Amino acid sequence: MYPLTTFGAGSRVRIKRINGGWGIRWRLESMGIIPGVEVEVLNPGPGPVVLKVGNSRIAIGYGQAMKILAEEVK
Amino acid sequence: MKKVINVAFCGNPNVGKTALINAISGAKLKIGNWPGVTVERKEAEFSYKGYTIKLVDLPGIYSLTPFSEEEKIAQNFLLDTPPDVIVNVVDATNLERNLFLTTQLIELNIPTVIALNMWDDFVQKGYSLNIKALERILRVKIVKTVAVRGKGLENLLDAIVEAFEDKITPAFMKFSRFIEIAIERVIEEIRGVLPYPERFSAIKLIEGDKNFRSKIRPFNLNLDLIDHISSRLTEYYRDDIAIIITEQRYGFVNGLLKEVLRKPPIYKKEITDILDSILLNKILGIPVFLFLMYMVFKLTFNLSAPFVEWIDGFFNGFIANCFKYIFYKMALPDWLSSILVDGVLSGVGLVLSFVPIMFLLYFFLAFLEESGYMARAAYVMDELMHKIGLHGKAFIPMVVGFGCNVPGILATRILDNDRDRKLVALLVPFMSCSARLPVYALFATIFFAEKRALVVFSMYIIGILVALIVGNLLKHTLFRHSETIFIMELPAYRIPTFKMLFSSMWLRTISFIKKAGVVITFTMVILWFLLNLPYNTDPGNTYIARASKKISFLFKPAGFGDNWQAVAAAIPGTVAKEIIVAALAQFYSSGKKEEPYESIKNINFWRDLKEELLSLKDAFLKAIGLKNQEESADEIEGGILSKLKSSFDEASAFSYMVFTLLWIPCIATLSAIYKEFGFRLVFLSISLNLISSWVFSVLIYNIITFLN
Numbered sequence: 001m002y003p004l005t006t007f008g009a010g011s012r013v014r015i016k017r018i019n020g021g022w023g024i025r026w027r028l029e030s031m032g033i034i035p036g037v038e039v040e041v042l043n044p045g046p047g048p049v050v051l052k053v054g055n056s057r058i059a060i061g062y063g064q065a066m067k068i069l070a071e072e073v074k
Numbered sequence: 075m076k077k078v079i080n081v082a083f084c085g086n087p088n089v090g091k092t093a094l095i096n097a098i099s100g101a102k103l104k105i106g107n108w109p110g111v112t113v114e115r116k117e118a119e120f121s122y123k124g125y126t127i128k129l130v131d132l133p134g135i136y137s138l139t140p141f142s143e144e145e146k147i148a149q150n151f152l153l154d155t156p157p158d159v160i161v162n163v164v165d166a167t168n169l170e171r172n173l174f175l176t177t178q179l180i181e182l183n184i185p186t187v188i189a190l191n192m193w194d195d196f197v198q199k200g201y202s203l204n205i206k207a208l209e210r211i212l213r214v215k216i217v218k219t220v221a222v223r224g225k226g227l228e229n230l231l232d233a234i235v236e237a238f239e240d241k242i243t244p245a246f247m248k249f250s251r252f253i254e255i256a257i258e259r260v261i262e263e264i265r266g267v268l269p270y271p272e273r274f275s276a277i278k279l280i281e282g283d284k285n286f287r288s289k290i291r292p293f294n295l296n297l298d299l300i301d302h303i304s305s306r307l308t309e310y311y312r313d314d315i316a317i318i319i320t321e322q323r324y325g326f327v328n329g330l331l332k333e334v335l336r337k338p339p340i341y342k343k344e345i346t347d348i349l350d351s352i353l354l355n356k357i358l359g360i361p362v363f364l365f366l367m368y369m370v371f372k373l374t375f376n377l378s379a380p381f382v383e384w385i386d387g388f389f390n391g392f393i394a395n396c397f398k399y400i401f402y403k404m405a406l407p408d409w410l411s412s413i414l415v416d417g418v419l420s421g422v423g424l425v426l427s428f429v430p431i432m433f434l435l436y437f438f439l440a441f442l443e444e445s446g447y448m449a450r451a452a453y454v455m456d457e458l459m460h461k462i463g464l465h466g467k468a469f470i471p472m473v474v475g476f477g478c479n480v481p482g483i484l485a486t487r488i489l490d491n492d493r494d495r496k497l498v499a500l501l502v503p504f505m506s507c508s509a510r511l512p513v514y515a516l517f518a519t520i521f522f523a524e525k526r527a528l529v530v531f532s533m534y535i536i537g538i539l540v541a542l543i544v545g546n547l548l549k550h551t552l553f554r555h556s557e558t559i560f561i562m563e564l565p566a567y568r569i570p571t572f573k574m575l576f577s578s579m580w581l582r583t584i585s586f587i588k589k590a591g592v593v594i595t596f597t598m599v600i601l602w603f604l605l606n607l608p609y610n611t612d613p614g615n616t617y618i619a620r621a622s623k624k625i626s627f628l629f630k631p632a633g634f635g636d637n638w639q640a641v642a643a644a645i646p647g648t649v650a651k652e653i654i655v656a657a658l659a660q661f662y663s664s665g666k667k668e669e670p671y672e673s674i675k676n677i678n679f680w681r682d683l684k685e686e687l688l689s690l691k692d693a694f695l696k697a698i699g700l701k702n703q704e705e706s707a708d709e710i711e712g713g714i715l716s717k718l719k720s721s722f723d724e725a726s727a728f729s730y731m732v733f734t735l736l737w738i739p740c741i742a743t744l745s746a747i748y749k750e751f752g753f754r755l756v757f758l759s760i761s762l763n764l765i766s767s768w769v770f771s772v773l774i775y776n777i778i779t780f781l782n
Contacts, residue, residue, distance in 0.1 A: 022314040029320045030137035031561060032171040037324070042347065043354065047457050048466065048560060050354070055168040056088075057346070059453050059466075061560030 001069040004049055005062060007041045013070035014038050020067045028068070031058055038073055076126045079238045080155075084148065084179060085163035086172050087134030088565040090191045092116070093221035093574065094163055095131050098230065103577075122231050125238075130157070136171075138178045140285035149285060152182055153270050159237045160186045161230070166196035166203070166218075169335060173327040176212070180244040181274040185237040186214045189230055193218040204334040211330060213245040222571060246273060247326045249319065252310060256280060256303050263300060267293055280304050281316040346566045350450070359454040366442075367473075372527055374434040374508075379515070380696035381430035384689055389423025392686050396679070409606075417602035420656065422595055427652075429583060431508045435477040436579035444570030444578070448473075449562060456560060464545070466560060468498045472541070475505035476534065479739060482507075483746040496751055497548055500759055503739040504541035504766075506534045509651040513734045516655055520718055521727040529728070533735050536774075540736060540766055552758075597649045597741060605646070605657070618642050619661065632733060632768070633726030633775040640721070640730055650740045662717040725782070729775035736767035 001016045015035050018025045032053045033039070042057065043050040049065035051058050060068075085091050096103060099118030116131035132151060133144035140146045152160075162179055164172040179186060190196070196203070209216050215233040219226035248254060260276035268275050268290055278286040279300045287297075307315040352358055394415050401411040442448045448470065456466030467489060475482025482502040486495040514533055518526035604618050614623075622642035629635040639661035647654040722730065738760050739747070748756050 022317055025314075025317055026139065026320060027141055027561060029317065029324075030139060030141070030174065031563070032174070032324075034321055034324050036321075037170075042350070047356070048453050048562075050350075050453075050564065054170040055165070056171060057350075057564040057566075059449075059456075059560070059562045059564055061456070064560065 001071055004041060004051070004060075004065045004068045004070055005045050007044050007070070007072065009041060009044055011041045011044075012038060012073045013041060014073050015068060015070050017069045018067060019069065020064070024064065024067070028060070028064070032056070033058065033060075033068065039070075076121070076124060077238075078126045078128060079159060079234060080157040081127060081129050081159045081161055081234055082152065082157040083129060083131045083161045083163055084152075084175070085134060086136055086165065086168075086175060088563060089134070089163050089165040089168075089172065090221040091131060091134060091163040093571075094189060094191060094219060094227075094230075095129060096574065096577065097221050097224050098227055099129060123235060125235060127231070127234065135175065137175060139281070139283055146285050150289070152179075152184075153289065156182065156184055156271075158185070159234050160184050161189055161234065162186055162214075163189045163191055166190040166192050167199060167201070169203075169331055170324075170327060173330070174323055177247050177323045177326060178274075180212065180214075180246055181271065181277060183243050183271045183273065185240070185242055186212075186244045187230065187233045187237050188212075188214050188216045189219045189226070190216060191219045191221050193226070194220045194223070200338045202336045207334045208330075211245065211334075213242060247323065249322050252307065253280075253315075253319065253322070256307055259303060260300055264295065267295055277319065280307065281319060283316075344566070346446075349567055350564070353447070353450050354453060359450075360458075363451055363454050366447075368531060370435075370438040370442075372531070374431060374438060376527075377697045378430035378434050380693035382427050382512075384693040385427040385430070386423060387689070388686055389426065390420055392682055393423070394419055395682070412606070413599060413602055416606075417599040418595060420598065426587075429587065431511065433579055433583050435508060436583055437575060439474065439477060440575045440578040441570055444568070444574055446565040446567045449564045452562060453564065461542075461546070464494060464498065467562060468494060471498050471502055472505050475502040475507060477508060479503050479505065479507045479743040480746045483743060483750060486750070496755055497545065499747055499751060499755065500548065500762060501541045501545050503743060503759060503763055504537045504544065504736065506537040506735050507651070509740060510734055512652050512655045514731055516658075516718070517722070517727045517731050521722070521724050529731075533731055536732060536770075537735055540770060544762060544766060597646075598653070601646045601649065601653065601657075614638075614661075618645060621645075628768075629733075629771075631775070632771040633729045633779070634722065634733075637721045644733070644737060647734065648738045648740070650742070651734060651737070654734060658718070662721075725775055725778040728778060729771040732774050733767050733771040736763055736770055738763045738767075 004013070007013055015033060015037050017035055018028055018033070028034075033051065037053065040052040041049070042052055045062045045065065048059040048061055051060065083091055083095055095116060095118065099120055102118045102120045104117050116129075118129045120127055130151070132148040135142075135145045135148050138145065138149050138152075140149060160179055160182070162176050164176065176186075176188065190203075190205075205216050205218075215237055217226055217230045217233045219230060249257070257273065257276045257280065260279055261272045264275055264279070265272065270290075275286070275290075279297070280303060282304060304315055307318070311318045353362055355362075397415050397419060398411060401414070406414075439448075442451070451473070452466035452469050454466075455469040459466050459468055471482045471485035471489075473482075474485045479502050482505060483499050486498045486502070489495045489498060510533070511530070514530045515526075518529045522529045605616055607617055619638060619642055622645070623638040626635050626638045626641040629641055634640045639658060642661055643654045643657040646657045738744075744756050744759065747759055
């Protein structure tokens with residue numbers, strides 16, 4: 001499990017865990033970023049991280065993205 | 075008696091909800107604000123097959139939890155004034171996330187219709203959906219729509235009527251066993267006490283939704299048992315129960331979609347991503363953005379200038395003369411005629427002369443918004459914004475502030491917390507609004523001729539830089555902050571339809587005219603008193619002039635201390651910045667009121683009208699570049715031209731422009747700040763601008779003179 005910010009652009013990863021207070025997690029999850037979901041890392045930062053979740057693109061602040069842990073999907 | 079159907083449109087942002095409502099209700103759409111807040115509220119009322127349908131568009135939300143103002147509004151509306159039918163607008167290509175909200179809406183126990191919008195995209199991607207099965211499982215009616223092409227609208231309306239008549243409520247999703255038991259227990263506690271849908275309320279209480287809890291306070295419910303249940307559940311699942319519930323919702327949706335949705339695993343590089351590789355590029359991103367902004371403002375300025383001029387001439391020349399003639403014939407006393415013409419009428423003319431600029435600016439801003447670029451701009455600016463302790467979203471109210479500070483202040487609503495909103499609201503007035511343009515136009519044209527577009531653009535940049543400095547200062551003093559969360563959806567790029575652009579810019583321009591128009595016209599009259607008393611003396615002798623002469627020494631270090639007129643003009647400028655030009659004209663004029671008859675002696679209605687129409691045609695030609703814009707400084711303010719040339723030099727003209735840029739926000743802006751944040755912030759805003767306008771105009775004047 002590694003922070004989202006460590007993956008290369010274009011990687012497909014599965015979200016494993018989100019660290020942080022439940023407020024932040026609730027927010028992320030309500031937008032579809034939830035443990036178990038597979039996403040594509042469009043832009044790993046520095047700067048806001050852009051993910052493709054389903055058919056939407058979500059930009060997340062770098063600090064937040066560092067708290068989202070994921071595994072590469074082979 | 076026609077039956078009334080109350081319908082609420084609900085859904086994620088960027089799913090085409092607005093387009094759908096526009097398409098369904100056409101011209102019957104009315105736009106306002108949700109009471110007490112500045113989020114837009116759209117409503118429409120029309121007849122369909124013997125029913126009266128009343129639509130309300132709720133703000134786009136991801137979830138019925140109170141993370142943002144939009145979500146609070148939606149939750150409150152659905153609980154306080156439940157509709158007869160809910161239309162859940164869903165992006166068909168993104169069911170995984172959209173249906174998450176659906177599971178929550180269903181718990182409100184109201185007949186629901188799902189509008190599967192963007193159906194054409196769905197089909198084009200090669201997806202397929204077992205709609206009948208979905209309808210059966212969720213117990214809702216599903217209609218395929220393509221809002222931008224007007225497809226599926228009648229089916230949607232029929233479905234709404236059917237849902238209303240059948241009164242079939244949707245089927246709830248089931249959570250895991252312990253949670254279901256807990257829900258039942260809580261329902262027992264609240265049955266008969268709360269007027270809200272049982273299941274929805276129970277789940278909200280278990281989750282600990284703050285908005286809901288404050289909502290039910292008047293019912294004096296004992297929450298001890300409920301809190302106990304929540305903590306037991308959290309203990310059991312070893313994670314916050316709200317998170318568990320969220321995850322189970324997604325589990326349900328994913329399980330459901332596995333049965334009914336087929337997606338071929340084609341990986342095509344989409345246009346949006348190709349564009350983003352340039353526009354969001356680390357290196358290219360910001361320059362591209364700055365370039366686009368510069369083009370927007372250059373186009374706005376150049377295209378609108380001929381019309382602004384024409385309107386100004388039309389009102390202050392032709393129409394003014396008509397009225398003067400009428401008043402003369404009516405034998406109205408001099409001073410009354412003057413109030414009406416020089417006060418009221420010129421106020422109206424002033425406001426209307428802004429319509430071309432507003433129109434164009436709002437057009438371009440709407441284009442950037444609808445095309446999806448605005449979100450990228452927020453992203454690109456995020457790092458920079460971070461340096462002043464804000465995040466990229468804060469950028470949007472500031473950009474809006476470039477058109478007019480008033481909607482910029484109101485747009486701070488999109489930020490998630492109070493501290494951010496206040497800070498941004500203090501910085502918005504540094505965004506050079508279109509009301510300041512006449513002052514720049516005047517001075518830039520006189521002193522900087524060919525370089526005027528560049529000089530005007532530099533005003534915008536200086537405003538931004540000062541905002542950065544002030545923002546940083548505030549961040550370290552009054553606004554020490556807590557970490558704010560940056561999450562933003564980047565919608566797919568799309569080509570905006572002209573209809574949507576036009577309606578957006580039209581509505582905003584009209585609302586500016588209404589809001590600002592009344593204030594400014596009223597103020598012009600007050601100003602008339604300030605500027606014209608004692609009546610019929612030299613302008614240098616009026617009360618305001620006498621006062622300005624006394625304090626103008628303060629501005630010596632800024633280079634325009636010898637011009638009491640420039641200082642005096644700032645006073646009316648406190649009320650509305652566009653008035654500064656008129657005020658300057660007034661103060662620099664020789665002040666002898668010509669005999670009223672003089673100016674209208676040669677009036678010939680039809681000849682003059684024809685002239686006006688011809689010059690309007692010329693304005694069109696100039697705007698599209700077929701006729702050269704003369705260095706029309708000569709036409710602008712006639713006599714004061716030469717006075718200004720002799721009273722200022724390049725350096726002091728520039729510093730005066732900076733002074734007007736940073737000067738106290740206009741009354742409309744101050745009232746917006748008061749309305750949103752209260753008097754303290756108004757006071758803070760006034761102080762900030764007062765101080766920075768002096769500091770920076772002095773600084774810049776001295777730097778320029780030093781460099782020469």
